[in-house]
Amino acid sequence: MNEQAPISRDERVKKLEGLGSSRKRVEDVRFTQGAGNYVDDIKLDGMLFGDFVRSPYGHARIKSINTEAALAVPGVLAVITAADLKPLNLHYMPTLAGDVQAVLAEEKVLFQGQEVAFVVATDRYAAADGVELVEVDYDELPVINDAFKAMDDDAPVLREDIQDKMEGAHGTRKHHNHIFNWQEGDKEGTEKALAEADVVVEEMITYHRVHPCPLETCGSVASMDPITGKLTVWGTFQAPHVVRTVAALITDIPEHKIRIISPDIGGGFGNKVGVYPGYICSIVASIVTGKPVKWVEDRIENLMATAFARDYHMTGKLSATKDGKITGLSAHVLADHGAFDACADPTKFPAGFFHIVTGSYDIPVAHVSVDGVYTNKAPGGVAYRCSFRVTEAAYLIERMIDILARKLDMDPAEIRMKNFIKKEQFPYNSALGWEYDSGDYHTALEQALKAVNYDDLRAEQTENRAAFERGETRSLMGIGVAFFTEIVGAGPVKNCDILGLGMFDSCEIRIHPTGSATVRLGTISQGQGHATTFAQIVASEIGIPAEAITLEEGDTDTAPYGLGTYGSRSTPVAGAATAMAARKIRAKAQMIAAYMLEVHEGDLEWDIDRFQVKGNPELHKTMVEIAFAAYSLAVPGLEPGLEAVSYYDPPNMTYPFGAYISVVDIDVDTGVADVRKFYALDDCGTRINPMVIEGQIHGGLTEALAIVMGQDISYDKHGNITGGSLMDFFLPTAVETPTWETDFTVTPSPHHPIGAKGVGESPNVGGVPALSNAVHDAFAHKGLTHTQMPHDHWRVWKTAQSLGLTG
Amino acid sequence: MIPGSFEYHRPPTISDAVGLLVSFGDDALILAGGHSLIPMMKLRMAVPEYLIDLQDISSLKSISVEGDQITLGAMVTQAELIASSALSEKCPILQTTSLQIADPQIRNVGTIGGNVANGDPGNDMPAVMQLLDATYTLVGPNGERDVKARDFYETAYFTERADDEILTAIKFTAPAAGHGSAYEKQKRKIGDYATAAAGVVLTMADGICTSASIGLTNVADTPLWAEASAAALVGTSVDEPAIKAAMDAAKAIADPAQDSRGPREFRIHVTGIMVQRAIQQAVKNAQ
Numbered sequence A: 001m002n003e004q005a006p007i008s009r010d011e012r013v014k015k016l017e018g019l020g021s022s023r024k025r026v027e028d029v030r031f032t033q034g035a036g037n038y039v040d041d042i043k044l045d046g047m048l049f050g051d052f053v054r055s056p057y058g059h060a061r062i063k064s065i066n067t068e069a070a071l072a073v074p075g076v077l078a079v080i081t082a083a084d085l086k087p088l089n090l091h092y093m094p095t096l097a098g099d100v101q102a103v104l105a106e107e108k109v110l111f112q113g114q115e116v117a118f119v120v121a122t123d124r125y126a127a128a129d130g131v132e133l134v135e136v137d138y139d140e141l142p143v144i145n146d147a148f149k150a151m152d153d154d155a156p157v158l159r160e161d162i163q164d165k166m167e168g169a170h171g172t173r174k175h176h177n178h179i180f181n182w183q184e185g186d187k188e189g190t191e192k193a194l195a196e197a198d199v200v201v202e203e204m205i206t207y208h209r210v211h212p213c214p215l216e217t218c219g220s221v222a223s224m225d226p227i228t229g230k231l232t233v234w235g236t237f238q239a240p241h242v243v244r245t246v247a248a249l250i251t252d253i254p255e256h257k258i259r260i261i262s263p264d265i266g267g268g269f270g271n272k273v274g275v276y277p278g279y280i281c282s283i284v285a286s287i288v289t290g291k292p293v294k295w296v297e298d299r300i301e302n303l304m305a306t307a308f309a310r311d312y313h314m315t316g317k318l319s320a321t322k323d324g325k326i327t328g329l330s331a332h333v334l335a336d337h338g339a340f341d342a343c344a345d346p347t348k349f350p351a352g353f354f355h356i357v358t359g360s361y362d363i364p365v366a367h368v369s370v371d372g373v374y375t376n377k378a379p380g381g382v383a384y385r386c387s388f389r390v391t392e393a394a395y396l397i398e399r400m401i402d403i404l405a406r407k408l409d410m411d412p413a414e415i416r417m418k419n420f421i422k423k424e425q426f427p428y429n430s431a432l433g434w435e436y437d438s439g440d441y442h443t444a445l446e447q448a449l450k451a452v453n454y455d456d457l458r459a460e461q462t463e464n465r466a467a468f469e470r471g472e473t474r475s476l477m478g479i480g481v482a483f484f485t486e487i488v489g490a491g492p493v494k495n496c497d498i499l500g501l502g503m504f505d506s507c508e509i510r511i512h513p514t515g516s517a518t519v520r521l522g523t524i525s526q527g528q529g530h531a532t533t534f535a536q537i538v539a540s541e542i543g544i545p546a547e548a549i550t551l552e553e554g555d556t557d558t559a560p561y562g563l564g565t566y567g568s569r570s571t572p573v574a575g576a577a578t579a580m581a582a583r584k585i586r587a588k589a590q591m592i593a594a595y596m597l598e599v600h601e602g603d604l605e606w607d608i609d610r611f612q613v614k615g616n617p618e619l620h621k622t623m624v625e626i627a628f629a630a631y632s633l634a635v636p637g638l639e640p641g642l643e644a645v646s647y648y649d650p651p652n653m654t655y656p657f658g659a660y661i662s663v664v665d666i667d668v669d670t671g672v673a674d675v676r677k678f679y680a681l682d683d684c685g686t687r688i689n690p691m692v693i694e695g696q697i698h699g700g701l702t703e704a705l706a707i708v709m710g711q712d713i714s715y716d717k718h719g720n721i722t723g724g725s726l727m728d729f730f731l732p733t734a735v736e737t738p739t740w741e742t743d744f745t746v747t748p749s750p751h752h753p754i755g756a757k758g759v760g761e762s763p764n765v766g767g768v769p770a771l772s773n774a775v776h777d778a779f780a781h782k783g784l785t786h787t788q789m790p791h792d793h794w795r796v797w798k799t800a801q802s803l804g805l806t807g
Numbered sequence B: 001m002i003p004g005s006f007e008y009h010r011p012p013t014i015s016d017a018v019g020l021l022v023s024f025g026d027d028a029l030i031l032a033g034g035h036s037l038i039p040m041m042k043l044r045m046a047v048p049e050y051l052i053d054l055q056d057i058s059s060l061k062s063i064s065v066e067g068d069q070i071t072l073g074a075m076v077t078q079a080e081l082i083a084s085s086a087l088s089e090k091c092p093i094l095q096t097t098s099l100q101i102a103d104p105q106i107r108n109v110g111t112i113g114g115n116v117a118n119g120d121p122g123n124d125m126p127a128v129m130q131l132l133d134a135t136y137t138l139v140g141p142n143g144e145r146d147v148k149a150r151d152f153y154e155t156a157y158f159t160e161r162a163d164d165e166i167l168t169a170i171k172f173t174a175p176a177a178g179h180g181s182a183y184e185k186q187k188r189k190i191g192d193y194a195t196a197a198a199g200v201v202l203t204m205a206d207g208i209c210t211s212a213s214i215g216l217t218n219v220a221d222t223p224l225w226a227e228a229s230a231a232a233l234v235g236t237s238v239d240e241p242a243i244k245a246a247m248d249a250a251k252a253i254a255d256p257a258q259d260s261r262g263p264r265e266f267r268i269h270v271t272g273i274m275v276q277r278a279i280q281q282a283v284k285n286a287q
């Protein structure tokens, strides 16, 4: 029974709202009406609240903890300290990086804001009153707030718990505050290249400590059912299945008795990958009290105690011929990991994918070495909207190449063109061991230069500089060029794992008899719009409209096992699993259609939303018809039903790239750097939903702006955090955000089933160097080589002053 | 970010409010728009046991412009200041400055009385009140008294107001018709307090400055009336040397602390730049 009024092929494609459609986000119906369901919206009968007593000091010995007054507050039921957790062996928890982290401080506190005691009460207010009254007696100890001093001979021992354990998770530690040394590449070859080069530039480039600062802070609600013995935890988890496995390993509760649910998440950006003491304490408190226990941190707690990002001090050396062909790169990084190594990277990569540092360039030989150290700062080291340590790497190479261009008196665009990996070199094996899947860098940069009228901008800048010299303006124009290559989609199980769990991902598709579908994934959206875009993949693959497809994620009782959402991995890995599961469905559908049409399977071809007989399209069965048949017809040799599951182990990472150009005007009298123009060309392979991509670019660029122009989590010499509230921590509003111009090229990934690469994090990776390079470029003619971020007003003014421009 | 517990009162008249203040003593605080006080309570930097909300006292909500005499009730919101056409005609600096306070949501609730009574050197209105030579009316158990804005601020969060007094009104004479004014504020983002800010009111006659007044925000532990800075302009054509002298005089009294907006040296420098720009803008606005 075919439809009466046949509609055109174009209309059939349109109706699906599949790949390439800027379909509106289905999530927004609830988000724009205040009907989202976040952790703090979860309210259970008899639910208790927990709140932390935190360390006011950066480094101190705990002499005593007196909980008497707190326990006397009406409504306060318990105050949990390390002494209570120790018998359960829960006073420390494993980190993703192979270290341990104190759940509650036992003998010492190691950073300001560290969790010391957990007050459990019948409501939030009583808990907060209890926190005020817990008396902790401290002896202050000397603080290390500067990573460069962490390995001094006389540096205080920070981690007494592992003082004698010189074999770390990543090899031998060379000092009591050393965590690891990790190297990649050809050291000797690189030294030789540097020694023999016409020119070498060297610079120490710091990518300062920042924080992802998601709009929703971290939190959890734990509920241990005393009858069934089943533990349910709702939480702000970017990787719910990993949390379940970790919870099983540390509590001895078997995994089938643990249910982890990530409800709506209000932004993650890496901040919600790690496991936090609050999660553990809410679980313990629920087990102890037999009641559900909620913990939700406030903004200041989120900024001061949960995972930071960056804090990399990178010394780069780049060598080249005198006409600008790069011959070698070496990089040494001093990585400040804070008090515990809670860095969220694939386990075998303690510096993440920092060795993407050769960037978009054909650099024959390179070497990197990273030393991680402990300091009296909060732990973390997450990928804040970038794949693991990729924004650090991109910042280093993109600054270094500008510095080289300046030294050789070459244009920053020209030197990039000269050194790009050429289109025909892909798949390209980098000097540091990556296989870049696809790229066409020259085309992308040419398109970008043309779009912004680059030559005109440079001419305008020349005129601006002359006018400045004549005293006609106090504003200097800077043009920032950056070209980045991201590495996303961790990753192949052979080398990517988290605590031994391979970084595959999964999708399960159930087609219902009337032709709609439920799709479940091992990932979890935190604003990315998975429910919109993954439905589009399925729609294109199996020909039922996206609106007939519901997507579910984040509940470990129902979703297939997956490694979660971060590092732009959802589309490269779970998106691939989705396409593969859909293809299994289609393969079975083809058998059913063949039976229905009484032809041989091989006589059928797929066309948008149906199987049709080759050469006779009138004879066809739509996917909707086939779905019903799957549940109603007895097809010989076939099981009833239409479902499929795929676990996808990606053969390689994907390598999105982009060309970004920005223009800033700097008021040398106030240090205000105004972003006049920002153009972003992204190539993320096949584009699933252009509108969602554009939204991702806008968000990521805004975060890049925030990082470059002001975000800064720093510590004073007493270990006090500065910038730990939104009064100081720069979260731009629409007013501070310039207009973002977006553009694209499409170079599909050859190994991904639909050719897609990740995109969510590209704008942070490319945006930071594009903006920072623009600020540097404004002063380049005055001899500025490098100055550290953030480029906030006073630092920019300082730069102008040091160059004698403030008069 | 959870305040301690408190008792909430909403008296209908000024005398009821004063009565409550007297009976609760220093455990009570006045609540106006709450946009300075409630954040402090959430941080437990303020822990009042009693809150006395003024919002039901309608006599505190009027803007009166009679001739060149302007009276602002303490509970007039910052948004209402911006919306008043009578004020924009007589004294536009109130609006230019209000628009530099926080964002529209906060200005819809935050009051002029709260802004000037708060005593935070970051508040923008006190310096403007000083440069306009405004008078604050305080009502307490012993009746009413007037204090000059220029005499009101002692140090950060400490003012001439006694704990049992309510600031009920702000009075001042509008600057002469044809005056020019400007308020220049450097901040890191919307909702930020000033790195440094300067307000200027001046009159020009035949190209010569005949009167001037200058106030500075957030460059000391109180707002500053920059008397010498303004004096440097009077009698001049407001040319470069005069402006330079005004900048130097303002910088000489600026005494900011280092904070995350920058070191002291930078904030003093910006004080000069804000004074310069405010003067230039005020001259443009003058007739």
Ligand SMILES: Cc1cc2nc3c(=O)[nH]c(=O)nc-3n(C[C@H](O)[C@H](O)[C@H](O)COP(=O)(O)OP(=O)(O)OC[C@H]3O[C@@H](n4cnc5c(N)ncnc54)[C@H](O)[C@@H]3O)c2cc1C
Pocket: B029, B030, B031, B032, B033, B034, B035, B036, B037, B038, B039, B054, B074, B075, B100, B101, B102, B103, B106, B109, B110, B111, B112, B113, B114, B115, B117, B118, B122, B123, B124, B125, B161, B165, B166, B167, B168, B191, B192, B193, B194
């Ligand atoms: C994010 C944010 C950004 C801000 N940015 C700025 C800014 O850029 N510039 C700026 O000037 N302000 C800023 N503010 C503060 C804002 O203007 C407040 O509204 C104002 O400081 C206080 O007014 P209020 O009516 O809210 O007073 P409240 O917060 O209610 O009171 C403030 C203090 O004054 C006392 N008080 C209030 N009214 C009276 C009265 N009539 N008599 C005696 N005492 C009284 C209270 O007891 C309290 O101690 C900002 C606030 C926020 C939250």
